Amino acid sequence: MAEKKLRIDMSVAEFDAGYFYATDMKAFAREIGISVGNFRKSELEDLIRDFLATGKVPSRKPVLPRKPGAERDELAVNVTVTNYVGDKKTKQFLLELVAKKEADLKNKSGQWYWLNDWRRLRQESDRTFTYQDLADHLHSLMTTKGRLPQIPSARMNNFITDFYSDPQNSDIPRADVLKAWEWLKVKSGPKTYQKYKRLRSEES
Structure with missing residues (x-):
C-alpha cells in the first residue's frame, strides 16, 4: 500500500490514520503558512490537525x-x-x-x-x-x-517499547520488530502495538 500524501483538503480522520515523516510535515506546514521553527513533530501534528479542522492557519509561533x-x-x-x-x-x-x-x-x-x-x-x-x-x-x-x-508522536519507539512489554515477544530480534513496524506503518488507523495485534489476529 502506498503511503498517503499530505493534502490541504484531507480530513482530520484521514490525517490521523496516516503516517507522515517529519520532513514531509515540515514542508506541508510551510506550504500552508505555519511557522515551523523548532516545533517538534508532535506539535506540528497538532497544528496541522487544527488547520485541517478549521481551514485557518494556527496563530501559535515557535x-x-x-x-x-x-x-x-x-x-x-x-x-x-x-x-x-x-x-x-x-x-x-x-x-x-x-x-x-x-x-x-x-x-x-x-x-x-x-x-x-x-x-x-x-x-x-x-x-x-x-x-x-x-x-x-x-x-x-x-x-x-x-x-x-510515552513521548508524543514517537510512534515507532512507542511501538517497540510496547512490543517488548508483551512477554511473548521477549526473544524476538529487533530486526523482526522493525519489520512488524514497517508492516503496520502503511495500514490505516492508529500505529500502536494494540492495533498491530488486532490486525494480525484477524489475519490468522
Whole structure:
C-alpha cells in the first residue's frame, strides 16, 4: 500500500490514520503558512490537525530556547533560564543539583524530553524560572513511580517499547520488530502495538 500524501483538503480522520515523516510535515506546514521553527513533530501534528479542522492557519509561533547570537546562560542555581543550551554540560549540572537533593537516583527513560517540554511551555508563556527550578522538576521526573508517559508522536519507539512489554515477544530480534513496524506503518488507523495485534489476529 502506498503511503498517503499530505493534502490541504484531507480530513482530520484521514490525517490521523496516516503516517507522515517529519520532513514531509515540515514542508506541508510551510506550504500552508505555519511557522515551523523548532516545533517538534508532535506539535506540528497538532497544528496541522487544527488547520485541517478549521481551514485557518494556527496563530501559535515557535519560541526558541535562546536568542540568536546570545551567550548561553551561566549555569548557577539562581540564574533565570533565558538562553538555554540542552547539551551534556547543562545536563550534568542539573544532575549534580538533583544529586544534592537525593543521591544515586537512576535516569528514567524520557526524563530529558519531558524536562524540555516543561521548560518550553514556560518560556512560551513568558514565565520566569531558574536552573534550580529545572533541577527540581528533573528530580520530580526521576522519582516518578513507574514509567514516564510515552513521548508524543514517537510512534515507532512507542511501538517497540510496547512490543517488548508483551512477554511473548521477549526473544524476538529487533530486526523482526522493525519489520512488524514497517508492516503496520502503511495500514490505516492508529500505529500502536494494540492495533498491530488486532490486525494480525484477524489475519490468522
